[in-house]
Every structure is written in C-alpha cells, then in structure tokens.
Amino acid sequence: MIVGKDLRNWLADRPRQRATEAAIEAFGSEWGLGQVHRHFDEAFSAIAAPTAEKIADAARALFVDEGWVDALVDGLAARLHADPYFRPPFRPLTTDIHSGLLVYEHPLVSIAAGISTAVQIAAKKNAPNRGATSVGFNGQYCVFKFVKAGGARFSFWEAPPITAGFTATEAGRCERTGERDIADGEILVIDGRRQSYVVERLRGNMLILQAAIAVDQAPVSVEYDSADGNFVGCSAVDDTASRIQMITTVLRKLDCDAALPAMADLLDHPDFFVRWHVMREMLGLDVRAALPHLKRMAATDPHPDPRRAARAVLDRIEAPAGKQQAA
Amino acid sequence: MNNFRITVEELPELETEVAVSGAVKQQEVVGPVCLGILVGVICGM
Numbered sequence: 001m002i003v004g005k006d007l008r009n010w011l012a013d014r015p016r017q018r019a020t021e022a023a024i025e026a027f028g029s030e031w032g033l034g035q036v037h038r039h040f041d042e043a044f045s046a047i048a049a050p051t052a053e054k055i056a057d058a059a060r061a062l063f064v065d066e067g068w069v070d071a072l073v074d075g076l077a078a079r080l081h082a083d084p085y086f087r088p089p090f091r092p093l094t095t096d097i098h099s100g101l102l103v104y105e106h107p108l109v110s111i112a113a114g115i116s117t118a119v120q121i122a123a124k125k126n127a128p129n130r131g132a133t134s135v136g137f138n139g140q141y142c143v144f145k146f147v148k149a150g151g152a153r154f155s156f157w158e159a160p161p162i163t164a165g166f167t168a169t170e171a172g173r174c175e176r177t178g179e180r181d182i183a184d185g186e187i188l189v190i191d192g193r194r195q196s197y198v199v200e201r202l203r204g205n206m207l208i209l210q211a212a213i214a215v216d217q218a219p220v221s222v223e224y225d226s227a228d229g230n231f232v233g234c235s236a237v238d239d240t241a242s243r244i245q246m247i248t249t250v251l252r253k254l255d256c257d258a259a260l261p262a263m264a265d266l267l268d269h270p271d272f273f274v275r276w277h278v279m280r281e282m283l284g285l286d287v288r289a290a291l292p293h294l295k296r297m298a299a300t301d302p303h304p305d306p307r308r309a310a311r312a313v314l315d316r317i318e319a320p321a322g323k324q325q326a327a
Numbered sequence: 328m329n330n331f332r333i334t335v336e337e338l339p340e341l342e343t344e345v346a347v348s349g350a351v352k353q354q355e356v357v358g359p360v361c362l363g364i365l366v367g368v369i370c371g372m
Contacts, residue, residue, distance in 0.1 A: 127354075134353040168343040220345055223352055232353055235346035242347040252335065273345040284335035305341040312339050 010085055020085045027079055028089030036068040037104065044106045052141035052216040055108050056189055059211035063145040063187055069113060069209065072103065097124050100210075109213050116206045118150065121199055133226045135174055137162060138192040139218035139237040143211040149182040151203030156180075161194040162218035164270060165303055171231035174224035193218045198226070219271040236271065244269065245277045252281040260289050267293055272303035279310065287317065 010016055031037060043058045044050075079086045090101040093112055100114020135157050146152065159174035179200060182188070190197060193216075219241070220234040236242050244266060251259040263285075266278045279297055282290035294317075298310035346352075 130354050132353045134351065134355050136351070136355045166343065223355070225353070233346060233351075234343070235350045236348040239348040245347075273341060273343070276341050280335050280338045283333045283338060287333055305343050309339045309341055313333075317333075 006084075017085075020083055023079055023083060023086055024089050027075065027086075031072070031075075031089070031103075036071070040104055040111070041106065044108050047108070050108055050215050052191075052213045055213045055215055056141055056143050056211070059109060059111070059143040059213070060187055060189065063143060063209055063211070066145070066147055066185070066209075069147060072113070097121055098208075100208075108215055109211050111209065111211045113207070113209050116150075116199075116202070116208065118202045118204055121202045132232075134223035134232050135196055135198060135226050137174070137194065137196045137222045137224070139221040140192045141213040141216065142190050142192055143213075144188045144190065145209040146182050146184065146186050146188070146206060147209060148205060148207040149184050149186060150206040151201070152182040152199055152206055153179065153201040154182055154197040155200050157196045157198065157224075159194055159196075159222065159224060162220060162222055163193075164219055164272070166218065166220055166222075166234070167303075167305060168231060168234070171222060171224075171234075173229040173231070175229055192221070219273070236273070238271070241269070241271045241274045244274055248278050248281040252284045255285070257286060257289075260286060264293055267297065272301070272306055275301065275303075276306040276309055279306070283313065291317070 010020075040062060043062055044055065047054050047058060076088050088101055090103050093100040093102055093114060097120045098114050098116045100112045102110060102112050104111035137157075137159055139162055156177045156179070157174050158177050160170070160172040174196070188197075217237050219237060221237050222234045223232040224230060225232050248259075248263055248266070251263065260282060263278050263282050267275050267282075269275050269278070275297070279290065279294060282293065294310050294314055297306055298314050299307075301307045301310065
C-alpha cells in the first residue's frame with residue numbers, strides 16, 4: 001500500500017485523529033438532533049395504525065422538498081473539505097451498482113441517499129459470462145426519489161403478490177408492463193411485493209433517495225428469470241429470520257434442551273420457513289417434547305408447506321416400529 | 328416412540344425452498360437496491 005505523506009502524518013498524529021473522530025461524532029449528533037431528523041420523526045410517529053401505504057404517503061411528502069438533501073450533502077462536503085479523513089457518520093450501503101448512506105432509521109422506515117453511476121451499470125450489464133439473469137421483487141414497499149435521474153430509462157415489471165402464504169408452486173410468472181424515461185425529481189412508489197423495475201439505460205449518474213418500509217413486508221424476496229418470466233427462487237426478506245434459523249441450529253447442535261421453551265415460542269413466527277426450521281431443530285433436540293407442537297403444526301399451520309412436512313414426519317413417528325426402521 | 332431418534336438432516340425440506348436473506352440464484356438485472364437486505368447485512372457485520 002502506498003501511503004501519502006499527509007495520511008502518514010495523520011496516522012502518526014493522535015490529537016489530529018481525535019479531532020477527526022470528534023468532528024464525525026459532532027456531525028452525527030447535529031444531524032440526529034437537528035430539524036430535519038425531528039421533522040421526519042414527527043411525520044412517521046404521527047401515523048395512526050401504520051400501513052405500508054400510509055408510511056409511503058408520509059415518505060413521499062417528505063421527498064417533495066429536497067432542500068434537506070442539499071443541506072446534508074453541503075454539510076458533509078464542507079467537513080470533508082476541512083478534513084479529508086472525515087467520514088460520514090452513517091452506515092454505508094454499497095453494492096456493485098450503488099453507493100449510498102443510510103441517513104435515517106425509524107422502526108417503520110429506513111431512508112438512504114445514494115448514487116448509481118453509468119459506469120457501474122454498464123459494467124454490470126456487460127460483465128462477461130454473466131449467464132441467466134433475474135428480475136428481483138424485493139418484498140418491500142419502497143418510495144424512490146430520483147433527485148438526478150441521469151437520463152435513465154426503466155422497464156417496469158409485475159408478478160403475483162408475494163403474501164405470507166407464498167409458495168413456489170403458485171409463484172406464477174413475472175411480466176413486463178411498460179418502459180419509459182425517468183425525469184429529474186420524479187418520485188416513484190414501488191410495491192416490491194408485486195412490482196419491480198429494471199434500469200434499461202443510464203446516461204449519467206443517478207442520485208436516488210429511497211425509503212424502504214418495514215411494515216407489511218413480504219416474507220420472501222422473489223427472483224424471476226428475465227428472459228422467460230418463470231420463477232427462479234426466493235430468499236428471506238428479513239435477515240432476522242435467517243439469524244433465528246442459524247441460532248436454533250446452533251442450539252440443537254449444542255444439545256441445548258433448556259432452549260426448547262424459547263424455541264417453541266418461535267413456532268408462531270410470521271414466516272412459514274422459520275416455523276418449519278425451528279420445528280426441525282426441536283425434533284432433533286427432543287422428539288417427545290416437540291411432538292405436541294408437531295401435531296399442532298400438521299393440523300393448523302396457516303401455510304401448506306409446513307403443514308405437509310409436519311404431517312409427513314408425524315406419519316413416520318406414528319408408524320409401527322418395523323416401518324419406522326424401514327423408513 | 329420409545330428411543331425413537333430423529334436425524335435433522337433426514338427430515339423433509341419445504342417444497343418452497345427459501346434461501347438466507349440476500350442470497351440470489353442468478354445474477355440480477357439492474358433493478359431496485361433492496362435496502363432492507365443491505366441494512367441487515369451491514370448491521371450484521
């Protein structure tokens with residue numbers, strides 16, 4: 001690594017490093033206690049009986065005035081100009097096509113500001129040996145504001161709604177519904193449970209605000225093949241679901257019987273795949289303790305997949321001893 | 328039921344296979360960034 005003289009000096013200068021850290025903390029504190037943040041808090045906290053649609057309306061209203069974005073970017077630029085080692089006090093959200101910052105977090109909604117460049121999009125679209133591609137439905141209601149649209153042209157796609165009862169066999173197909181240019185300042189509401197878009201063209205940089213709504217989200221995000229529209233696969237929307245699955249597997253591998261009551265509580269989790277995963281781990285820990293829960297799942301789980309899987313295991317357990325061994 | 332043991336790996340999987348948050352089977356054409364997944368990934372780092 002080649003380290004410039006100024007960086008070398010900064011790395012050796014503890015008081016200067018502390019000054020940088022203090023500036024970062026001060027900016028975060030000013031933003032968190034500032035007028036914009038307070039205005040956002042008031043807007044979202046005032047929503048009675050929040051639904052995705054109501055939260056989207058509030059986000060859309062907040063996105064109309066983009067003065068706060070200018071003020072935020074100007075503030076960050078001024079700090080960086082004064083100290084090149086200043087870092088924005090926000091979580092970075094970086095993918096191969098997007099560089100963003102998570103600037104606002106509320107239990108109902110997260111707001112990010114970020115940039116996708118024409119170079120990033122072109123590199124992604126023209127990558128060698130790219131293979132088959134998918135259109136993704138992210139399972140979340142989102143509001144986008146294209147502060148600078150960069151001459152973008154989007155195609156729009158729709159699929160059957162992703163609900164709590166989503167199954168692969170009834171996922172259906174996605175269809176392209178249209179294509180148009182995106183204007184600077186345009187606000188777009190995408191219900192990621194049934195809608196998506198694809199960037200077909202980008203001539204410059206796209207500055208995007210995105211509000212991702214945490215209420216009424218689907219259990220899974222879904223991929224459809226971009227060529228034929230057929231279902232490809234799905235993954236958990238909420239990373240908490242995946243963490244629960246991993247933790248319960250660890251508990252079973254550790255033979256942690258004491259965790260069974262807590263695991264039983266997770267059998268009421270809203271995501272069908274979490275419920276079945278927990279059931280499997282409980283069965284691995286203690287069949288006798290898990291059996292009443294297995295019977296209940298086989299009879300009453302609201303999703304057909306866990307019901308069917310639980311029934312199959314129950315049949316195996318209740319089979320005569322000779323048949324159990326043969327199974 | 329007596330002494331009946333179950334090996335988790337032998338239990339059936341769901342017909343609807345669900346991958347961990349953020350996983351994809353194919354390259355995605357360029358569409359909306361899934362903020363929920365990104366936030367989760369970042370928070371977990």
